[in-house]
Amino acid sequence: MQVITLIHEEDGVFGVSFPDFPGCTTVAGSLDEAVAKAAQVLAFHADGMHADGIELPHARTLSELQADKEFRADAPARWSWRCPYAPPGRAVRVNMTFDESLLERVDNAAKRAGETRSGFFAAAAQKRLHNEFTR
Incomplete structure (x- = not known):
């Protein structure tokens, strides 16, 4: 489009x-x-x-x-x-590899925020993309 x-x-x-x-x-x-x-x-x-x-x-x-x-x-x-x-678009399933300790920290942060792991990663990606074009 x-x-x-x-x-x-x-x-x-x-x-x-x-x-x-x-x-x-x-x-x-x-x-x-x-x-x-x-x-x-x-x-x-x-x-x-x-x-x-x-x-x-x-x-x-x-x-x-x-x-x-x-x-x-x-x-x-x-x-x-x-x-x-x-x-x-619609959510799609992906397979990614992360450092174990990083993933544990992400899971803990997501839990504290009341989010899922996927939601946490999606929000982090959106923030990074936003920062890329507002430099």
Whole structure:
């Protein structure tokens, strides 16, 4: 799936927004960095919506967006492009190997937090992915 993305440049700073995902934005110091961060911020935003039980919006085509007066008013000063997007999916089982003492510490921390081992690892992965694109 692809989501239409708007990129706006002002004074050497590039802002990225997603018309179908209000509030989902990022900024970067170069066009290349903005494009690289766009897919990550969109995935993080959609994962958060999914976790909060918010229905994900329908990703409109460029033709559908051009029929939207608000989009047309905002789009002329911006570039638009299609950002790859994979909506949150179902949980899948994986087989991974960990140091025994690390796994014991994870299990203890998960138990204290009232989580499962899988939930703990998923939260840690989400945090790491979030930190990667907010540097």
